[in-house]
Amino acid sequence: MTNNIKYLTDVFLEDFKLNFKSNYLPLYKTNNITEILKTFSNPENILESSTVFEYVPLKQERVDGEFIKENIRILWNSLKHISISEAESEKMWVALANTYYLDYHLNQLSLISTQDKAKDRSIESRTIFTQGQKRSLTINNLSLLWWIAYYTIDVEHPSNPFHLTDFFVDSAFRGNALVWLSSNIISNKNISLGILEAIKELVEQDKMIVNRYSYSNANKILNQIGGVRLLDMLSREEVKGIISEHLLDTEKIRVPQMQ
Structure with missing residues (x-):
């Protein structure tokens, strides 16, 4: 299915980040899908770009990393045509994670093993950019998949361009991506x-x-x-x-x- 890539307005992104802990964090902690979708369908908050992509749902995981190889391939094949500036855009990744890929985003948040304030910080950092841009791109649930693919796909390999990707994610890929790709x-x-x-x-x-x-x-x-x-x-x-x-x-x- 062909869809237009969405992105947040500057005004809403500023509000979303400024008031995340008080107004929005509870929605993710209680898995309030209805209210999240309402927020991210408001035309004052979100717009559509002229860039289109083939949306394919990502696999839902029961264990962190269970379907990582498949999901990297799915997301990359859908979004490999976007520009580097688009791939670095917080406005785009936050919008996509809370619209087309909301089920996956919430699924990933449910797998966070830490508790209390540490879990709150993880939910926040995986939903909005809370650190430097390059580091944030390796924490966000969606952009992480895209950037792993970008830096590990080997187009020169004769049979499997993902052979290095697969090797990379066979270990603790989230922590390794954070220290390496950032x-x-x-x-x-x-x-x-x-x-x-x-x-x-x-x-x-x-x-x-x-x-x-x-x-x-x-x-x-x-x-x-x-x-x-x-x-x-x-x-x-x-x-x-x-x-x-x-x-x-x-x-x-x-x-x-x-x-």
Whole structure:
């Protein structure tokens, strides 16, 4: 089904963020679908862009990450044509999460394991942008899927362009995405794919067990050489070689225990 992409008005986004805790957070905590849909169908709050997309519902999860691979593919195939500026837009992601993808958004919020104020903060940060833009994009329930796809899809692979995507989300993808993709080091796909290939190869060679330090330390390695060589000038193979050579020597990297 072809639909127009929605986005919030500037006035409503400001109100939504300013008054989220008092006026809107209770709607998500009580799963008040009727009131949320009423709020996000008000023409004073939300508009339609001229950009269209093929809407396909996302899979509902019973366990966090259960259908992540399918959902990444679904969302990417629906929205892969949007521009980078659109993909960075809080107004668009908040609108989509509370209209077409509201069931998925509420499903994801229901899986949050923390309680009380920590859960309230998680609901807020997954619904609106509460931190820097790049970091917020890796927390929001919808934009997270799109940006994981963007930085991990390998169009050069002969049979499965999602092979690195699948590897990435097989581990604790939310935490790893937060420490990895929110870094300014991840500025182009040569860097992200080179890092991923190196980590995947080290894991497959039984030299490392992936954890969040695999990704954060890879970023640090590139950050250290950034002053000597412009990172954007590095090829994918050069990035892979640098990470493969140095990552195992960094702190808190998990390695398999010798039998």
